[in-house]
Amino acid sequence: MNIHEYQAKALLKSCGMPIPQGHVAHTPDEAKDIARTLPGDVFVVKAQIHAGGRGAGHYVGEPSTGGVRLAHSASEVEDVASEMFDRVLVTRQTGPKGRLVRKLYVEAGCRFERELYLSLLIDREKRCLTIVASRDGGMDIEEVAEKTPERVLTTLIDPALGFQEWQARELAVRLALHGKLIREFVQVVQSAYDAFMAYDASLIEINPLVVTHDGALLALDAKMSFDESAFFRHRTLEDLRDENEEDPREQEAARYGLSYIGLDGTIGCMVNGAGLAMATMDIINAEGEEPANFLDVGGGASREKVAAAFRILLGDPKVEGVLINIFGGIMRCDVIADAVIAASFDVGLKVPLVVRLAGTNVAEGLEKLKNSGLKLTVADDLGDAARKIVAAVREGRNV
Incomplete structure (x- = not known):
């Protein structure tokens, strides 16, 4: 089962993941009210559908618009939200039929210097959990792996030992992180691992994981999928299901x-x-x-x-x-x-x-x-x- 970005961020935040402030909106007026509660003067309005590539997508009949938009005031957030709600968004993952946008996520914007990629998934051939990381955040990881496979880093987690901090430190160095960012990266991976194990996830993807202008790590986007066979242990996860997306x-x-x-x-x-x-x-x-x-x-x-x-x-x-x-x-x-x-x-x-x-x-x-x-x-x-x-x-x- 897949869930929306705002739901994934809430679960990851509960496990210690650093994420920007934001809330889900169901109407343009609600989006405006959310923006007024957020810090800063730049806001990001994101269409909530179960598909990647939202920023590069377009609404039917408007090829110049995308599913991730910037706004510089609460009133502009309302205008942008009005243009996005109840529209069909087409991305590379939805196919030509697209998906109807029923929810928006309004988030505080941030300035960043670098974009990284991080995910945890099951390597079925190796039969263990795997950390995948890359310096090429914000891009399609499959495309990166095909064109520059040396830029995709993987670390296997021994199921008997579990996640070890040295594994994240080693990855951080290979990602060219330094000083306190290494410690923060260890915490980010630890948070993702804790969430993966706590909720019986099948995938956690953070793309991009950014280095902000003031030298901190922040998960700008998040995706989670779950093993439905384990739902008997997590009854509350079924409440996150959005049947409109299935x-x-x-x-x-x-x-x-x-x-x-x-x-x-x-x-x-x-x-x-x-x-x-x-x-x-x-x-x-x-x-x-x-x-x-x-x-x-x-x-x-x-x-x-x-x-x-x-x-x-x-x-x-x-x-x-x-x-x-x-x-x-x-x-x-x-x-x-x-x-x-x-x-x-x-x-x-x-x-x-x-x-x-x-x-x-x-x-x-x-x-x-x-x-x-x-x-x-x-x-x-x-x-x-x-x-x-x-x-x-x-x-x-x-x-």
């Missing part, structure tokens, strides 16, 4: 405990088991088409759960065909058949459907599908299923 299909799937991720392809997939789901997506791609989703209904899904999954697939306007690939172990193929039949008649099956069943009660499941009256195709194996659904989708496009 795919409605993924919200519906979450209500039924389904593992669903929406993609950009046209063939909907319903599979039980993450490995089988990945293999299904790969073989669709190998046949020259793209999957519309990752959807794992799990090994012991109920009829209601499977029916909900099928309704989500059929409700996606991009889906031109559906492939169901089930290996019945704990899950019974006849239960799958019942759910598919019920959901098809409930929603209305208007796209080609290919079903591949194997395992427990496969004969009963296939017999139910055969006698259902639905227009569907049964496949013998995964390769056969992929070829049939791709052929059906392409034939539908030519009609």
Whole structure:
């Protein structure tokens, strides 16, 4: 789960991270009132959406405007906020559809001399938490890594020992920090590590981490993501969820405990088991088409759960065909058949459907599908299923 910048900063501040003063606004008038409480005569107004690149983004119909704006008075903050609220902001991460701006973060501006990059994330290959830092703050770290990989510094945190201060000191020296800034950098990394461990985060990113004009470190932007599997330990984190920023299909799937991720392809997939789901997506791609989703209904899904999954697939306007690939172990193929039949008649099956069943009660499941009256195709194996659904989708496009 992702959260907004202002929420991430509040969590990080509670762990000792130095951040500028600021508050979230829901109206232009509220933005003006917030600015009046902040120190200084420069203010930063930031669109709050779950996407990076806001400063380089633009509002639909206004390519010269961005999602991060400066203002020099409370009244100017109100004017800027009026131009940003309820507008669709397009960035490199939102795609052309963009995101509607419903909240703004008004923050005290600051003068700074340098921009650094800092993040903590899980290195799944090394199976440990990793600190990533760079002198090139404010830039896309992927671009920096591609063009100048020597400028991206990494330090692995031993899970048995935890974070050690010498690791941050070593990074600080390699980032060309000196004197008290080394001590401050140690505290910044310690704060990020404490927050990561306290909230079971999957990512903490501070970009940029700036050296201010008066020689201090300050986190100007912050991003946090969380491992939802640990939410049973952090019930309050669910209150930070902004459903307006989430795919409605993924919200519906979450209500039924389904593992669903929406993609950009046209063939909907319903599979039980993450490995089988990945293999299904790969073989669709190998046949020259793209999957519309990752959807794992799990090994012991109920009829209601499977029916909900099928309704989500059929409700996606991009889906031109559906492939169901089930290996019945704990899950019974006849239960799958019942759910598919019920959901098809409930929603209305208007796209080609290919079903591949194997395992427990496969004969009963296939017999139910055969006698259902639905227009569907049964496949013998995964390769056969992929070829049939791709052929059906392409034939539908030519009609």
